[in-house]
Amino acid sequence: MIFDTHIHTSFSSDSKMNIKDALDKAKALGIGLVITDHMDLNYPDKDKFKFPVADFFKSYEPYKSSSLLLGIELGMDTGYEAENxxxxxxxxxxxxxGSQHFLHGFDIYDASLYREKTKVELFRDYFLEIIASLKTHSYIDTLGHIDFISRYCPFEDKEIYYNDYCDYIDEIIKLCINYDISLEINTRRLGMAKSLNSLVSIYKRYKELGGNYVTIGSDAHTVDSIGLNLDKGFQIAESLGLKPIYFKNRSSEYIK
Structure with missing residues (x-):
């Protein structure tokens, strides 16, 4: 079964999606889901991007099955590695x-982050922050959306070009391989040709350096986004010889 391995529901502060609606959509698409609601312990508002985990399991375990699994998207921060x-x-x-949602103490969504530095400076710092986070969060299963900063940066050209940041991206890839962390093909931005091309160059380098395994997820926050561009994600994996996986009980399972 194909799994969409990155899904947010109403336990995430930025989603109102009901689990039953998500399951209905998944059934219609013929796919499985991994629910991965947001947990950012470093988020400055104590009431946002955190959820009561016991309530999460109590609410969702009755729905758990071979096609509905329960995960988490953990906001990585070098000051919170022990709590995480x-x-x-x-x-x-x-x-x-494991995802990098903060840079220099700012939510990457926050426009304040982009006021004083150039794209090159901020993208460099972003990759350096991911490197630091991976070194302190080697226990994660998959590295989420390496292009997260491209979603929200205000620059005219938002894309990551491998050749511009090759040393940093190579270090990230090598850490993932050394720690047995898979790389996520996040399909949210694959509908745009420019984004797809820039991301393929990163996944290609991942393969060249010895990476083999990818999770593929839509990062859906609404029912309509479940399964979005999954076909493109699987096409990328197949074209590069990467093996799509999902995780069950923290162990990888092949998607055939």
């Missing part, structure tokens, strides 16, 4: 996505 590790050791998540 304790969280995932305490609960039985199927999958742990």
């Amino acid at each position: 590790k304790n969280l995932i050791d305490t609960y039985n998540f199927d999958e742990v996505i």
Whole structure:
């Protein structure tokens, strides 16, 4: 079964999606889902991007099946590695996505982050932050949306070009391989040709350096986005010889 391995529901502060609606859409598409709601312990508003994990499992375990798994998207931060590790050791998540949502103390969504530095400076700092986070969060299963900053930066050209940041991207890839962390093909931006091409160059380099495994997820926050561009994600994986996987009980399973 094909899995969409990155899905947000109403336990995420930025989603109102009901689990039953998500399951209905998945059934219509003939795919499985991994629910990965946001947990950013470093988020400055204590009431946002955090959820009561016990309530999450109590609410969703009745729906758990071979086609509905329960994971988490963990906001990585070098000041929260111990708290993050304790969280995932305490609960039985199927999958742990590690994501870089903050830079220089700012939410990457926050326009204030982009006021004083150039694109080159900020993208360099972003990759350096991912490197630092991976070194302190080697226990994650997959690295989420390496192009996250491209979604929200205000620059005319938002794309990541491998050749401009090759040393940093190579270091990220090598850390993922050394720590047995898969790389996510996040399909949210694959509908744009320029974005697709820039991302393919990164996934190609991942393969060249010895990477083999990718998770493929839409990062859906609404029902209509479930399964978005998954076909493109699987096409990328096939063209590069990468093996799509999902995680069940923190162990990788091949998608055939």
